[in-house]
Amino acid sequence: xxxxxxxxxxxxxxxxxxxxxxxxxxxxxxxxxxxxxxxxxxxxxxxxxxxxxxxxxxxxxxxxxxxxxxxxxxxxxxxxxxxxxxxxxxxxxxxxxxxxxxxxxxxxxxxxxxxxxxxxxxxxxxxxxxxxxxxxxxxxxxxxxxxxxxxxxxxxxxxxxxxxxxxxxxxxxxxxxxxxxxxxxxxxxxxxxxxxxxxxxxxxxxxxxxxxxxxxxxxxxxxxxxxxxxxxxxxxxxxxxxxxxxxxxxxxxxxxxxxxxxxxxxxxxxxxxxxxxxxxxxxxxxxxxxxxxxxxxxxxxxxxxxxxxxxxxxxxxxxxxxxxxxxxxxxxxxxxxxxxxxxxxxxxxxxxxxxxxxxxxxxxxxxxxxxxxxxxxxxxxxxxxxxxxxxxxxxxxxxxxxxxxxxxxxxxxxxxxx
Amino acid sequence: xxxxxxxxxxxxxxxxxxxxxxxxxxxxxxxxxxxxxxxxxxxxxxxxxxxxxxxxxxxxxxxxxxxxxxxxxxxxxxxxxxxxxxxxxxxxxxxxxxxxxxxxxxxxxxxxxxxxxxxxxx
Numbered sequence: 001x002x003x004x005x006x007x008x009x010x011x012x013x014x015x016x017x018x019x020x021x022x023x024x025x026x027x028x029x030x031x032x033x034x035x036x037x038x039x040x041x042x043x044x045x046x047x048x049x050x051x052x053x054x055x056x057x058x059x060x061x062x063x064x065x066x067x068x069x070x071x072x073x074x075x076x077x078x079x080x081x082x083x084x085x086x087x088x089x090x091x092x093x094x095x096x097x098x099x100x101x102x103x104x105x106x107x108x109x110x111x112x113x114x115x116x117x118x119x120x121x122x123x124x125x126x127x128x129x130x131x132x133x134x135x136x137x138x139x140x141x142x143x144x145x146x147x148x149x150x151x152x153x154x155x156x157x158x159x160x161x162x163x164x165x166x167x168x169x170x171x172x173x174x175x176x177x178x179x180x181x182x183x184x185x186x187x188x189x190x191x192x193x194x195x196x197x198x199x200x201x202x203x204x205x206x207x208x209x210x211x212x213x214x215x216x217x218x219x220x221x222x223x224x225x226x227x228x229x230x231x232x233x234x235x236x237x238x239x240x241x242x243x244x245x246x247x248x249x250x251x252x253x254x255x256x257x258x259x260x261x262x263x264x265x266x267x268x269x270x271x272x273x274x275x276x277x278x279x280x281x282x283x284x285x286x287x288x289x290x291x292x293x294x295x296x297x298x299x300x301x302x303x304x305x306x307x308x309x310x311x312x313x314x315x316x317x318x319x320x321x322x323x324x325x326x327x328x329x330x331x332x333x334x335x336x337x338x339x340x341x342x343x344x345x346x347x348x349x350x351x352x353x354x355x356x357x358x359x360x361x362x363x364x365x366x367x368x369x370x371x372x373x374x375x376x377x378x379x380x381x382x383x384x385x386x387x388x389x390x391x392x393x394x395x396x397x398x399x400x401x402x403x404x405x406x407x408x409x410x411x412x413x414x415x416x417x418x
Numbered sequence: 419x420x421x422x423x424x425x426x427x428x429x430x431x432x433x434x435x436x437x438x439x440x441x442x443x444x445x446x447x448x449x450x451x452x453x454x455x456x457x458x459x460x461x462x463x464x465x466x467x468x469x470x471x472x473x474x475x476x477x478x479x480x481x482x483x484x485x486x487x488x489x490x491x492x493x494x495x496x497x498x499x500x501x502x503x504x505x506x507x508x509x510x511x512x513x514x515x516x517x518x519x520x521x522x523x524x525x526x527x528x529x530x531x532x533x534x535x536x537x538x539x540x
Contacts, residue, residue: 037483044537047474047475047476047489047490047536048474049474049490050428050429059428060536061474061488061490061536061537062488062536063488063518063537064490064518064519064536066537067518067537067538146476147476147486147488148485148486149484149485149486150476150478150486172475175473175475175500175501193429194431194433195424195426195427195429195431198423198424198426199426203471203497301429386433386452387433392431
């Protein structure tokens with residue numbers, strides 16, 4: 001069986017950065033396996049700008065950002081296999097993949113980095129009542145159809161869910177000549193970044209119906225209308241609040257799920273909060289030598305953070321392969337109170353002196369918040385924030401010497417719920 | 419007058435507090451706070467007096483494995499010109515090879531903004 005120092009699964013923003021990170025930290029024999037015909041992942045269809053502010057100090061369009069990273073491979077010994085699907089990964093690091101040229105192949109990685117990204121929640125996941133006509137698609141699929149394939153997907157569009165891709169597509173379709181008649185969001189607040197609500201909806205007078213959801217899809221060959229209803233604070237439908245919109249297209253922007261089928265095959269422990277792997281501060285999963293980064297670990301809102309995490313995973317993989325890792329088994333646990341969606345990393349190795357970067361998300365929008373990070377019962381860091389919203393991931397870095405040896409928990413000290 | 423507005427300049431999405439006064443129908447900024455960088459001040463000033471926007475879209479490309487070339491402007495344009503500028507961009511058609519950053523159209527409708535390719539296609 002062929003053996004590589006490192007196999008990276010996925011050639012999007014996380015995988016590219018992981019390969020570069022590993023290369024810069026001493027690995028030479030690195031293989032990236034990518035399912036699509038070119039590198040870059042989802043960035044290639046994200047033609048809007050705003051990428052690269054942290055990584056390059058510039059604001060770039062998605063494809064430009066991807067290209068910058070792809071060019072970093074030039075002159076390195078990093079190998080790439082395109083149009084190649086990974087079928088399984090085992091605990092002992094055997095990767096089975098297949099492609100047209102080689103057929104079915106097994107290869108071994110001394111280390112493996114998982115960088116498979118995430119996928120969209122489809123209609124089936126949210127069970128909208130009504131018919132099953134054509135013209136109902138996820139926002140990301142619509143993005144690919146419009147921005148890469150150049151299809152005209154519809155003239156009168158409704159969007160369910162206020163995630164960033166849905167908001168970006170509302171503007172995109174408006175510029176392509178379609179009429180976006182509205183966006184419905186079941187929560188009382190938007191799930192997208194405030195700047196996207198402003199520049200993608202407000203700028204084009206597209207109404208955002210908060211606390212509303214779709215209760216009926218009508219249409220036989222093609223979708224002909226959607227009906228929305230208001231929901232109360234328990235997300236229960238309020239009768240007689242129905243509104244019907246005649247449309248020929250419905251986009252769903254109802255969440256992203258890390259794509260961890262391969263991680264499950266490898267027996268990697270997953271978190272129910274992030275739907276990604278449970279990782280240490282070195283981004284190592286429960287299987288030694290297998291690391292996870294990017295949207296397959298947890299869904300990010302900024303690609304720059306994905307790249308950073310990818311580089312860190314690559315560095316950790318290099319440390320593992322080159323025997324620079326302390327094989328200490330005593331890890332402390334990191335948890336969060338119920339007010340938080342999640343906190344990462346889930347576990348911390350206390351050896352070494354590099355600071356630990358915690359990433360967390362709040363569950364509901366809050367104002368004038370004080371957050372405490374505790375080591376056991378001892379408060380080790382107090383953070384005050386004017387506003388906290390679920391769509392923005394927060395980060396805080398703490399020196400290892402301050403962490404103590406007790407388990408870490410993040411809690412609210414004071415808050416005002418908006 | 420004091421208003422709150424999300425800054426749209428970059429993904430930091432700062433929540434700006436903008437204080438301005440209106441003298442003879444002309445709006446003047448008194449103070450901007452909540453911004454992490456100076457671009458927030460420029461944005462708030464523009465937004466109150468003459469809103470500017472960046473545009474990204476796609477144009478037809480032949481000779482490539484994909485149907486559309488993503489494009490971006492070299493600088494922002496007045497918000498009210500968005501649809502005119504997009505219509506002008508749509509007229510541009512290109513053939514491979516194209517490099518990221520190539521200028522495809524200069525000074526669109528006198529805005530001073532150039533049309534740039536967002537990726538390389540060979």
